Amino acid sequence: MSRYDTIWYGAQLATMTAGSAPYGAIEDGAIAARDGTIAWVGRRGDLPDEPERLADRAVDVGGRWITPGLVDPHTHLVFGGDRVADFERRVAGQSYVAAAGGGTGIAHTVAMTRAADEETLYRDAAQRMRTMIANGSTTIEIKSGYGLDVETELRLLRVARRLGHELGITVRTTYLGAHVVPPDYAQRRDAYLALVCDEMLPRIAREHLADAVDVFCDEIAFSPAESARVLDTARRLGLAVKVHADQIVDTGAAALAARYGALSADHLEHTGEEGVAAMARAGTVAVLLPGAYHYLRETVKPPVAALRAHGVPIALATDCNPGTSPVTTLPTVLNLACVLFGLTPHEAVAGVTFNAARALGLDDRGVLEAGKRCDLALWNVGSPAELSYWLGTSRCAGVVVNGSPVGCEPREGGRSA
Numbered sequence: 578m579s580r581y582d583t584i585w586y587g588a589q590l591a592t593m594t595a596g597s598a599p600y601g602a603i604e605d606g607a608i609a610a611r612d613g614t615i616a617w618v619g620r621r622g623d624l625p626d627e628p629e630r631l632a633d634r635a636v637d638v639g640g641r642w643i644t645p646g647l648v649d650p651h652t653h654l655v656f657g658g659d660r661v662a663d664f665e666r667r668v669a670g671q672s673y674v675a676a677a678g679g680g681t682g683i684a685h686t687v688a689m690t691r692a693a694d695e696e697t698l699y700r701d702a703a704q705r706m707r708t709m710i711a712n713g714s715t716t717i718e719i720k721s722g723y724g725l726d727v728e729t730e731l732r733l734l735r736v737a738r739r740l741g742h743e744l745g746i747t748v749r750t751t752y753l754g755a756h757v758v759p760p761d762y763a764q765r766r767d768a769y770l771a772l773v774c775d776e777m778l779p780r781i782a783r784e785h786l787a788d789a790v791d792v793f794c795d796e797i798a799f800s801p802a803e804s805a806r807v808l809d810t811a812r813r814l815g816l817a818v819k820v821h822a823d824q825i826v827d828t829g830a831a832a833l834a835a836r837y838g839a840l841s842a843d844h845l846e847h848t849g850e851e852g853v854a855a856m857a858r859a860g861t862v863a864v865l866l867p868g869a870y871h872y873l874r875e876t877v878k879p880p881v882a883a884l885r886a887h888g889v890p891i892a893l894a895t896d897c898n899p900g901t902s903p904v905t906t907l908p909t910v911l912n913l914a915c916v917l918f919g920l921t922p923h924e925a926v927a928g929v930t931f932n933a934a935r936a937l938g939l940d941d942r943g944v945l946e947a948g949k950r951c952d953l954a955l956w957n958v959g960s961p962a963e964l965s966y967w968l969g970t971s972r973c974a975g976v977v978v979n980g981s982p983v984g985c986e987p988r989e990g991g992r993s994a
């Protein structure tokens with residue numbers, strides 16, 4: 578048998594595999610990796626020899642818990658400026674819809690983003706992304722959608738691709754040109770949709786800048802018919818689709834997402850039973866965004882009971898964005914999802930591992946299992962439920978991406994120098 582590259586041992590494993598103990602837990606476990614892939618998972622006592630004899634590098638993680646590297650399946654990470662002024666207005670009582678229509682809101686971020694050069698956008702987003710990685714994220718989705726013109730949308734997607742390459746984690750990019758109608762097209766919605774469908778999308782597909790296409794289908798953004806035009810175009814170009822659905826009112830967006838076989842429908846605060854049933858039939862993942870719910874002081878919760886009843890997989894994301902969810906750590910989202918939406922801590926962890934990977938169309942990660950990518954997160958906790966328990970305290974002891982440590986890692990034993 579060829580040697581492993583690394584073995585982590587002395588670990589409590591939350592494998593998140595189905596049909597086993599809660600969290601797929603393995604006590605006193607070990608994980609072995611070869612060429613960036615998990616080659617062996619089990620109890621340390623079942624290893625055929627001492628870890629130091631089996632691997633080039635043996636790491637005693639000192640009883641820490643190891644989960645799959647966390648997956649954040651919905652962010653708007655790259656943007657210019659901030660929306661602190663909106664935040665101040667909102668806590669004083671103004672609604673999101675009023676802000677969106679009042680020359681502030683997304684329009685402000687669009688102006689700040691168009692004015693920012695590529696280097697500035699990269700530097701600011703990289704800082705946010707380092708915080709995400711330090712809190713357990715090893716796969717992050719990034720949407721465009723604050724450019725809303727050809728040049729800036731392409732710039733955002735290029736920055737997103739570069740973030741993945743330079744920070745060494747997986748970034749999945751999503752084109753969200755249909756985020757809102759930009760102010761310069763306010764009276765020409767059709768012309769803007771033509772720009773999205775006939776110019777931007779074909780070019781983005783040609784340059785391989787996006788892995789998926791998203792559309793904001795809601796009363797302050799695009800109607801179901803307008804959204805369908807974008808989804809049709811995406812499908813023609815062979816791109817996967819996602820939908821911002823029913824955040825403000827139920828426009829039938831979740832059912833629309835299902836009709837197009839979307840990877841995910843996201844938000845869903847106002848989605849009815851019919852939309853949930855359609856998602857279940859289509860295998861569309863529900864991505865819940867409790868950060869936005871919290872920041873907007875929403876009162877209508879996503880239909881968690883119906884999602885459970887219909888067996889729709891539930892994922893969670895930071896929705897990191899300047900206007901409605903300036904959240905950069907998934908453990909914060911775990912807490913919010915449990916406290917605000919009533920998810921169990923087990924559902925919450927599944928929501929940022931296995932189900933989140935599925936929301937991005939990735940079946941090579943999200944569980945600790947031989948053959949999967951070796952993306953791990955190490956935690957200073959006594960149980961996996963503790964991941965959802967702390968608020969504002971980092972319990973992450975480091976991450977491993979594709980078999981290699983990123984950031985700090987516990988003490989190392991074994992024979993390697």
Ligand SMILES: [Zn+2]
Pocket residue numbers: 651652653821896
């Ligand atoms: Zn969003």
